[in-house]
Amino acid sequence: MSTDLHVLVVEDEPDLANLYAAWLDSRCSVETVYDGNEALESIDESIDIVLLDRRMPGLSGDTVLGTIRERNLDCRVAMVTAVEPDFDIIGMGFDDYLVKPVSKDELTTIIDQLLLRSTYDEQLQEFFALASKKALLDAQKTQAERNSSQEYAVLEDRLAVLRSQVDETMTELLDQDVYHRLCQDITRESIFSK
Template sequence: MTDKESDATETESPVVLAVDNEKRVVQAFELWLNDDYSVETATSGQEALNQMHDGVDVVLLDRHMPGLSGEDVLEGIRKQGYDCHVAMVTAVDPDFDIVEMPFDYYVSKPVDEPTLQSIITELLELREYEDKVSELYRVCQKITTLEAKKPRQRLNEDERYQELLEARETLQATTRELVTTREMSAFEDIFEAKQ
């Protein structure tokens, strides 16, 4: 494999940013995840914010760090408008203060490799679903706009409109498939009220 091919492969892998002030923790995460993801690490909140970029897909974020806390980093990520999912991976037990925190997943340490892999897989699947739903929404809006302003005959004759209809059908099938291929038990665990 040439260097150019290697670079292309690396950029195609989802990017995970692991943030923890304990160097051994981010090293463990990197070791566990390196085969499947492009892993970047930071050992402080400020370093994490400095390393953030649009290519980051998932952030694994500790809450309790000196200087900028995980909560500060999370707030900075959201204020700067980065479109990534954040999993809080922390020894801090959750309390009602998490209600206002804009993270996607919360897991208490210690965490093992299968759990971490599962969390990232779930967040990436969620991202794919969100992307497809957003794309479907845009296509449907274009169809609705054209149908409101153009006569049916012109619509039927226009190749671009027909392509929109085909795109809508494909995206509808894809989003249905993404939902049905998810383990139903995962949805039940998340969405069913626990007694």
């Protein structure tokens, strides 16, 4: 795991926030805050992942999450909370949800999963941007023009590399039990909804 990874722990119980920070300290840069107002003051573009308690005095985690999404901050958010999930979570913009108590393994696993998802998102964004450019050039330029272009050759090579990286990352995601079950659920849902 990269030490460039910056995690913000938002937890109103200081001992618990400090425990999470200690668990993650060797893997990433960790900052802790103890209420929603401090969280909103601390969250900026440097934050990669937010571990967010849902029930806090003052600003709730739900409000903090909503503000993060309204600001269009490019970070992953995992709710780490004692609040059992209910149907209200469907409309919430978090990336994952852990119910306390959580172990060190659970916390580090969620960090790894969120980081992997971010990698996959970046790969897909670049892949589709380049695929769009290739499709435009394919429609506008002749085969001879494309064959003689060094830039087009580099574009094709990069697309091939990205396609392989996306496939590898997707395989890694699917190898994780959570994603395997998710794909099974999606498949079952699509079969039963027909």
